[in-house]
Amino acid sequence: MANALTRIVSPLIDQNPVTRQILGVCSALAVTTSLDTALMMSLALTTVICLASAIISLIRHHIPHVIRLIVQITIIASLVIVIDELMRAFAFELSRALSVFVGLIVTNCLVLGRAEAFAMRNPVRPSVLDALGNGLGYSLILIVVGSIRELLGQGSLLGVTLLTPVEDGGWFQPLGLMQLAPAAFFIIGLLIWAIRSARADQVEPAQYQLAGDRGRG
């Protein structure tokens, strides 16, 4: 049980797919202009990654090694299309806001990464827990970034105005930059910095060092 808990908890901060493994950054930039799109994307990705890991883990003994990546991608792509169709039928406005990015979950390294690295080698239960943990880790970053960007960029959260903008007679001057993609880079960068300051073991050793510097360490 402790083991199962670790699988879910460890990707939240320690092995977070976005801040530690730097995966899925593209979509993290694109869909975090507001909290509701970030939540919807988190839900879509977590669903896809859990289902994909479950299915791939279930048939892992029968996936021929030479075509394993094609089989994995086919399964993931089909799930993504189904999720996309479901969203267009039941969450039309949000699917408009997310536009191509739901479809691009296919190319999110996170999903294929967990399938290839974990689900191909492990039974269904741990695979699903691992996928759920990674999905939640990704969601956590998206929700944090989405909240900061919507609050500072529009003065609202989930569309509810919290800081009344100057235009509507309030005091808050919305930061237009927060609605642009670079803001997500800054916030994710600051998050990585904060996490690595708190947990020094996450800092990678320098890959290339000048010979003279080595002695001084």
Added chain:
Amino acid sequence: MADPTLSRWRFLSRNNDDPVKIVGVASLTAVTCAVLVASAATLLEPRQQAHLEAERAARMAAMLDTLPGMGELLAETGADGLTTYLVDLASGQIVPDMAAADYDANAAANDPETAVAIPASQDLARLRQRAPLAPVHILERDGGVALIVLPVSGTGYQSRIEALLALEADLNTVAALTITAQGETAGLGSRIEDPDWQALWPGRELADASGQIVIDVVRGQASGPHQVDGISGATRTGHGVADMLRYWMGPHGFGPFLDQLRDGGL
């Protein structure tokens, strides 16, 4: 497993490097996924279409709201909105006794029984075929046209573009253009949906003094009443929009109907 002849026919117990197993697993995966995707798409289509339809209606209402003087026009004419007619595009006649609401132009354009082929030489919008009838929305005043809204469609850089074109009483000046559907490159061609770009359209004239349809979307600075600024990086999308309007205003599109309106009114 004990019987070797039996295990040879047992597909799943084959070695994973066996060619039959490789092809078999690939085919099984493909077929299963195809069935899943196809059934999701088919089962959910009615719901999705309903959303798209609602969105189209909302955009039309939004477009009419943005038209200057629309409120006064409605008050003046005493009408509470637009009347929708079905037009036979070839003859330019209004089809009586047929409810426009029941007619599905998209379905009629795709159904080989009803679709009308567009001759290649006239197919500016690259549609290949269109429906024989089209709905038009007209605001009447004194038996004449005060405003007309025409549904148009065409081909952009990578997708089908659908739009509503509102014309003023002279049937030549654009009152508004609203893109209702497109799947152009996000951030480039898709900006034809931006209100800023669509705001460039009102006041443009489609045909010149001789009646030739000359409306165009140009690179750089537009000049004259027949040109609209294109979007940088979306040249072909801009051309797609211009070609779409040229086709639908032309002799194979709404041309005959508009001629009749000019000659004798409704």
